[in-house]
Amino acid sequence: MSVQELETIFDNKLEREIRIEPKDWMPDNYRKNLIRMISQHAHSEIVGMLPEGNWITRAPSLRRKATLLAKVQDEAGHGLYLYAAAETMGISREEMIDQLLTGKAKYSSIFNYPTLTWADIGAIGWLVDGAAIMNQVPLCRTSYGPYARAMIRVCKEESFHQRQGFEILLTLCRGSKEQKDMAQDALNRWWWPSLMMFGPNDDNSPHTAQSMKWKIKRFTNDELRQKFVDICTEQAKVLGLAIPDKDLKWNEEKMHYDFGEINWEEFNNVVNGNGPCNKERMAARIKAHEEGAWVREAALAYSEKKKQRQTPTAA
Amino acid sequence: MMQDSLIDYTLHLADNSLIMGHRLSEWTGHGPILEQDIAISNIALDLIGQSRNFYQYAAQLKGGVTEDDLAYLRDATEFKNMLLAELPNGDWAKTILKLFFFSTYQYYLYQKLIGSTDTQLSAIAEKSLKEVTYHLRWSSEWVIRLGDGTEESKKRIEKALEELWDYTGEMFLPSEYESECAKNKIGVDLGFLKEDWMNKVIQIFAEATLPSPKGEPVPTLREGQGVRLNGKEGKHTEHLQEILNDMQYLQRTYPGCEW
Ligand SMILES: [Fe+2]
Ligand SMILES: [Fe+2]
Ligand SMILES: [Fe+2]
Numbered sequence: 408m409s410v411q412e413l414e415t416i417f418d419n420k421l422e423r424e425i426r427i428e429p430k431d432w433m434p435d436n437y438r439k440n441l442i443r444m445i446s447q448h449a450h451s452e453i454v455g456m457l458p459e460g461n462w463i464t465r466a467p468s469l470r471r472k473a474t475l476l477a478k479v480q481d482e483a484g485h486g487l488y489l490y491a492a493a494e495t496m497g498i499s500r501e502e503m504i505d506q507l508l509t510g511k512a513k514y515s516s517i518f519n520y521p522t523l524t525w526a527d528i529g530a531i532g533w534l535v536d537g538a539a540i541m542n543q544v545p546l547c548r549t550s551y552g553p554y555a556r557a558m559i560r561v562c563k564e565e566s567f568h569q570r571q572g573f574e575i576l577l578t579l580c581r582g583s584k585e586q587k588d589m590a591q592d593a594l595n596r597w598w599w600p601s602l603m604m605f606g607p608n609d610d611n612s613p614h615t616a617q618s619m620k621w622k623i624k625r626f627t628n629d630e631l632r633q634k635f636v637d638i639c640t641e642q643a644k645v646l647g648l649a650i651p652d653k654d655l656k657w658n659e660e661k662m663h664y665d666f667g668e669i670n671w672e673e674f675n676n677v678v679n680g681n682g683p684c685n686k687e688r689m690a691a692r693i694k695a696h697e698e699g700a701w702v703r704e705a706a707l708a709y710s711e712k713k714k715q716r717q718t719p720t721a722a
Numbered sequence: 723m724m725q726d727s728l729i730d731y732t733l734h735l736a737d738n739s740l741i742m743g744h745r746l747s748e749w750t751g752h753g754p755i756l757e758q759d760i761a762i763s764n765i766a767l768d769l770i771g772q773s774r775n776f777y778q779y780a781a782q783l784k785g786g787v788t789e790d791d792l793a794y795l796r797d798a799t800e801f802k803n804m805l806l807a808e809l810p811n812g813d814w815a816k817t818i819l820k821l822f823f824f825s826t827y828q829y830y831l832y833q834k835l836i837g838s839t840d841t842q843l844s845a846i847a848e849k850s851l852k853e854v855t856y857h858l859r860w861s862s863e864w865v866i867r868l869g870d871g872t873e874e875s876k877k878r879i880e881k882a883l884e885e886l887w888d889y890t891g892e893m894f895l896p897s898e899y900e901s902e903c904a905k906n907k908i909g910v911d912l913g914f915l916k917e918d919w920m921n922k923v924i925q926i927f928a929e930a931t932l933p934s935p936k937g938e939p940v941p942t943l944r945e946g947q948g949v950r951l952n953g954k955e956g957k958h959t960e961h962l963q964e965i966l967n968d969m970q971y972l973q974r975t976y977p978g979c980e981w
Binding site: 453456457460463464465466467468469470471472473476477479480483484486487490525575578579581582583585586691694695698699700701702703704705706708709712 | 789867968979
């Protein structure tokens with residue numbers, strides 16, 4: 408079959424909302440774009456374990472300790488499904504991890520901000536997992552089968568996380584003055600970075616148009632960001648917290664909230680490695696990787712030996 | 723008198739699980755292999771869950787306190803966990819061996835505790851045994867993998883053995899409350915555990931092509947600056963205080979808050 412014919416079949420599948428599967432022919436750029444997206448997503452889950460993992464040993468009650476530990480463990484699981492989904496496109500996990508550790512691959516910039524107080528754990532669950540859900544629910548219908556299926560599992564857990572985070576903040580907001588201040592301070596620090604999670608504005612987003620055409624993405628960055636602002640603004644009222652944006656205002660005509668301009672300079676800085684914790688996060692991943700090298704070697708050596716013992720040697 | 727011993731015994735079981743679980747959770751996000759990061763976090767989660775069951779029961783026995791009061795507001799000298807649980811993780815080999823010794827102990831302990839005349843302890847033991855069976859299998863497999871892996875992994879597990887062996891004797895040296903509870907058929911007679919424990923260790927070490935530990939679990943306890951350390955009686959290493967500094971910090975800084 409000619410490439411043109413293959414392309415017609417591919418386009419036809421997209422047209423009819425039939426999932427593309429690993430064995431199907433796909434355009435090179437579709438594959439590349441997806442590998443970039445899925446591996447970035449996987450790395451985000453793994454790096455994202457760090458800021459919250461910081462608080463497992465300091466969680467203020469046994470119930471909170473257990474739920475936080477379970478949450479961070481879920482994120483590791485998400486990383487695992489996503490690496491597996493990317494592997495179906497012909498890249499190995501080692502390759503992807505290597506790209507992360509050498510700085511070739513990116514991960515979500517949000518995880519380059521520090522977790523300074525317990526309220527940050529609430530804010531991350533509410534806003535960061537919240538933004539992740541907003542981004543990921545449409546990905547459950549993304550055109551590439553393994554990615555879509557991984558997203559269905561992931562989204563179920565993310566909505567748990569989001570509720571838990573909100574509940575942490577709600578408890579703080581109903582608590583002492585210090586606790587409420589802690590919650591407000593966390594919202595002040597996490598609000599804008601969360602809005603940045605949706606990526607650049609549409610007129611500035613190089614991949615969006617093609618990704619929409621391929622039905623990898625279903626909504627644009629700005630559409631998703633607007634939806635997030637609308638929902639969170641209402642939720643902040645329940646908490647009794649003030650969103651740190653003086654331009655935030657209901658727009659009766661559009662039936663949406665208007666909101667202020669994102670500081671794109673900060674966004675670019677953090678993306679390019681100059682956020683508050685970029686170096687720490689990478690250092691932690693590299694340390695785990697390097698210190699784990701002898702463990703992986705031992706596991707490999709042992710399984711080789713076991714294999715050899717099982718294969719009877721020919722006489 | 724017996725009621726006090728039962729409370730202490732329950733706290734001892736709770737503290738063991740909590741402190742061990744807390745230590746293991748330090749690996750979360752830092753494990754050598756993603757799958758193993760998940761596995762060790764899972765074990766940490768099981769242990770914290772076990773500790774909550776024991777604390778909730780202890781709180782009920784004491785009356786007027788919660789599980790969190792017991793975990794977050796007691797001082798180091800009131801904690802009754804074995805020293806083995808509080809030792810720093812060290813490298814993967816040390817963590818694995820520590821967990822293997824600990825899980826073997828819990829495995830045989832809970833098997834017997836199911837027969838307790840105290841229905842609560844029996845029920846918690848029964849539920850926990852399922853989890854501990856997995857912990858034991860997982861840690862055994864890793865001891866074997868490291869022992870029979872590479873030169874380096876073997877060296878590391880042997881070093882871990884050197885560092886940890888002196889802490890194993892405490893498992894079988896009953897405190898007063900353990901003896902009291904064993905006498906009343908509420909707790910487990912530790913004398914009955916030692917042989918099973920030792921046999922399991924010998925068996926797994928053999929599979930791991932490691933030399934058997936020399937002699938019995940060391941019955942003498944660590945001498946520290948003239949103080950005889952014994953975690954079960956609240957005489958701990960400095961490491962427990964380090965753990966509590968982190969763990970209890972919010973509850974201590976903002977007393978009386980809901981979290
Ligand atoms: Fe996740
Ligand atoms: Fe995610
Ligand atoms: Fe999450």
